[in-house]
Amino acid sequence: MSDSLERLYRAVIAARTLDPATSRTARLFQHGPSKMAKKLAEEAIEVVIDAVGGKQDAVVRESADLLYNLTVLWAAAGICPQDVWDEMDRRERTQGIAEKLPKQKAAIKTGPAGIPAPRRRVLARPAATR
Numbered sequence: 001m002s003d004s005l006e007r008l009y010r011a012v013i014a015a016r017t018l019d020p021a022t023s024r025t026a027r028l029f030q031h032g033p034s035k036m037a038k039k040l041a042e043e044a045i046e047v048v049i050d051a052v053g054g055k056q057d058a059v060v061r062e063s064a065d066l067l068y069n070l071t072v073l074w075a076a077a078g079i080c081p082q083d084v085w086d087e088m089d090r091r092e093r094t095q096g097i098a099e100k101l102p103k104q105k106a107a108i109k110t111g112p113a114g115i116p117a118p119r120r121r122v123l124a125r126p127a128a129t130r
C-alpha cells in the first residue's frame with residue numbers, strides 16, 4: 001500500500017504545475033488548502049456513508065478518492081509520505097500495536113461491512129405523551 005501512495009504522491013507533486021484546465025490536481029493547488037480540505041472531508045463522509053450502507057464496492061472507490069485527496073493535502077502542507085510512515089513506525093515501537101490488539105470480544109454486534117452497529121440513542125419523550 002505504501003508503494004502505491006508513494007507513486008501517487010510523486011504524480012501529485014508532478015501535476016501541481018500542470019494546466020489547471022486539464023489537471024484536477026493543478027486545479028486543487030490553484031484553489032488552495034481550503035478547497036483541498038473540503039474535498040478530503042467530502043470523500044471521508046462518502047466513505048463512511050457507503051460503509052454504513054454496506055456498499056463495499058463504493059467504499060473501495062471512495063477510499064481511493066479519499067487517499068488521493070489526502071495525498072494532495074500532504075503535498076500542499078509540505079508533508080511527504082515518509083513522514084507519516086515514520087510516525088506509524090514510532091507508534092508501533094512505542095505502543096506495540098500487535099501486542100495491544102484487543103482480544104476478540106464475543107458480544108460486539110456488527111452492522112454492514114463489519115462496522116459496529118450504531119448505538120441506539122434513547123430520546124426522552126415529550127411530557128405530554130408520557
Ligand SMILES: N=c1c2ncn([C@@H]3O[C@H](COP(=O)(O)OP(=O)(O)OP(=O)(O)O)[C@@H](O)[C@H]3O)c2ncn1[C@@H]1O[C@H](COP(=O)(O)O)[C@@H](O)[C@H]1O
Nearest residue numbers: 008011012015018022023024025026039064065066068069
Ligand atoms: N489518483 C488520482 C485520483 N483519484 C481520484 N481522483 C479524482 O478525484 C475525483 C473525486 O471524485 P468525484 O467524482 O467525487 O469528483 P467530483 O466531486 O464529481 O468532481 P470535482 O468536483 O472534484 O471536479 C475523481 O473523480 C477522480 O477524478 C484522482 N485524480 C487524480 N489522480 C491521480 O493524480 C495524478 C495527477 O492527475 P491530474 O490531477 O489529472 O493531473 C494522476 O496520477 C492521477 O491518476
